[in-house]
Amino acid sequence: MSMNLILFIVLPVAGILLGWTIRWVYARFQLSASEQKAERVKQDAIKEAEAQKKEILLQAKEQLIQDRNQQERENRERRTELQRYESRVNKKEELLEQRNQEFEKRDKEFALNVAELHKREAVLSEEEGKLRVELERISGLTAEEAKALIIKNLENDARHDAQSLLNKIDQEAQLNAEKKAQEILVSAIQRIATETTSEITVATVSLPSDEMKGRIIGREGRNIRSLETLTGVDIIIDDTPEAVVISCFDPVRKEIARVALERLIIDGRIHPARIEEIVQKVTREIQQKIYEEGEKALFELGLHSMSQEAIRAIGRLYFRTSYGQNVLTHSKEVAELASILAAEVGANRELAKRAALLHDIGKGAENDSDQNHAEVGAEMARKMGEDPRVVNAIEAHHNDCEPQTIEAVIVQVADAISAARPGARRETVDNYVKRLENLEETAKKFHGVEQAYAIQAGRELRILVNNDKIPDEQVKDLAKQIAKQIETDLRYPGRIKITMIRETRIIEYAR
Template identity: 90%
Template sequence: MRYAMTVILPVAGLVLGWILRWIYARFQLTASEQKAVRVKQDAIKEAEAQKKEILLQAREQLIQDRNQQERENRERRAELQRFEARVNKKEELLDQKSQDFEKRDREAAQRAAEMDKREAVMKAEEEKLRSELERISGLTAEEAKALIIKNLENDARHDAQALLNKIDQEAQLTAEKKAQEILITAIQRIATETTGDLTVTTVSLPSDEMKGRIIGREGRNIRTLETLTGVDIIIDDTPEAVVISCFDPVRKEIARVALERLITDGRIHPARIEEIVQKVTREIQQKIYEEGEKALFDLGIHNMNQDGLKAIGRLYFRTSYGQNVLTHSKEVAELASLLAAEVGANRELAKRAALLHDIGKGAENDSDQNHAEVGAEMARKMGEDPKVVNAIAAHHNDVEAQTIEAVIVQIADAISAARPGARRETVDNYVKRLENLEETAKKFEGVEQAYAIQAGRELRILVNNEKIPDNQVKDLAKQIAKQIETDLRYPGRIRITMIRETRIIEYAR
């Protein structure tokens, strides 16, 4: 009995559990079905709502489209009506013009008939007069015509000779005036800037302590730099600046660039100086070639050998009486080309000779000959045309000019050198620069006086304390510095000192 109960109880438990699980599953299925029904009903309701909304939107869009179509139809009808009115008006005008043309045709036909009648009458009268003239003169019409032509020919020859004599006299009287007009035309088409003649260059220093480093122990640094570059370096009481003096502008430029790089680098000793000078020398030589190529490109001159390029490029570092020689040579070349075009000479030959006319000034070798002779010899060695060589040698009348192009080079050289402002004295440039500094500062409101001191490296400005308060002095100094940077050209930098109750210092860099 106990064994039977042990077997029956687990079986009954399994059966009971299965029944409960079936009941729970059935309940879950029923709930899911109800939920699905609700979801379906909600979806149907939402679909119906969306359908109604879509139909409503479609109906509104249809109404809008219909209204738009009606407006367009009305506009088209109005446009058609206006077009029809214009067509009707044009038809009326055409009808009117057609009537006018018909009326004019009838009048023209009447006038033509009248002219024919008059022409017939005149021909009859002409025949009658001709017969009478032949009877009176005793000459036929052909003989009279030949006589008249001969008289007209004699009169024309006489008038033509008188006219030629008059033209010849006028040409002699106006030859000089015409030459002046040609020169003026050429000059007016040229506008070239010039540079000042400088035998010294100023190098700015970050501080006066750098002067000692440039000099070096027992002066070895400055001696090395002067020996390698062939210049004189002047270190005096001028604040934050040293001066490089040399009559050879190429050497002066090498020294300036080398010194600026040494100052920037900070390592100043003989070995470093030699390294920098060699590097800068190579760069300056490259600069010479580049300037020569640029001059030839600007002027459209071709077929120049390397010696010619170098000779032209060295002129970039040369000045003559305040005028840069390369700029002057390019200006002379342009003037010569214009003058040659005016008088019908060879433009290319004149331009080439004009560009090379001063290459003797850039010669590296010392010679007792003047620059025209040296330049002619250089051109001859470069294989230039003998006409070009003659133009170079003759541009200062050292030899006789053999071609019209040589004379043109003389004229263009004189124009470029003699025009106002082309060549000025160094002292005049210096004084003018100081005056420009002071005048630039005085243009600002509130400035009472301005004084350029320290050779133009400092500008001291006295400010009116009633017009300019303290909080505006600094802005005024900046404005003056900016104006100087924009309007003036100057070496180094200029220190601007504003003097009022306080002093504000700005630099124009």
């Protein structure tokens, strides 16, 4: 029993020990195999590294050999180039040495020639002095006196010949220029002959009977107030039989009021609502009429590519007058004259015609401005994208600025022809002369003014002041005082330019 117990105990323990022994032996075997494998891998890696090292060293040696060979080739090429350069330098040095020797030789020869020339010059100077002394003895004049006499005679002869030639050229130029200018102007005036339109700032509307006046006035004046408010005019109802007067400085508003009143009289229904309806309808018709007149003017003149704003600005001139002359008719006439004149003198016909048609668009401007119509028109044309040459012609047609092109001068001339021809404007010669005299007399009343001249049809006043009485710093104030006096005392169209002239003039006579 005890033996069996011992065996029962010993056998498992022995089995366990045997199992541990076997596992330890197996583990040692695996460890030995791993170590051997690791050693083989290590040896293989060392061999591979040695092989790569040798290969890298061989490649480095080959690259070093190639670089050394390349450097040697470059060095040989550089040495060859340096040798060629040294050879060229040596040749140039030899050539320079030869040229230097030649120059030295020539310098010696030149020095000998200069010495010889000095000797000859001394001999000639001595002979010249003897001849000069002899000439002075014979003529009785020194060398300087003889030279001055010869120069003076030559100068007098040259001046006389030059003055004669200048006088001849000037006379021929004046004769030909005046004749040519007269031919051009006469030809242009003869080809243009438009009717004269006279309009004033009031319009008269005929009535079927005097009873219509009361209907126009309405209960407590509501009808006439409504009509005046909507149209911006003054309606004058007086003792004139069967007539009503419409007064307004704006010709477009005056025309709207006139047409609206005539239609109300024909219709017979006169009350504020009907008046407003008729005025709105007539306003649209007048605006359409303005556009149509602008298009008609462009069609008659053969002008194209103009903006709608420009067409309306031209059409508004149909209702404007200047001294009784219709401004649109005047503008078309100026355009035709400018085209003829431009063709005669070889200028740009289209540009001159366009600038001439637009030169007075400032008179139809709807805005109120303290500028004159030339400046307003130039600003309008600039905003409408017109050519700068056209803008300059508009601004310069009354000499408010200097004309920059020949077309601008042509517009000035054509404008003067159209306005100055007989019957074009209503102002009589007596009134015209009186207006200029009043301008001059107003300026002459001021202290220090010696003379005053009204020019440019009364658009400019040139004043000569006494330089002893009026110093420079007071001339500007004097001009302002004269301008203020003219604005207060006189009535005139447009704007008057005042030019003050002060100068010191000294005259002496050589007897």
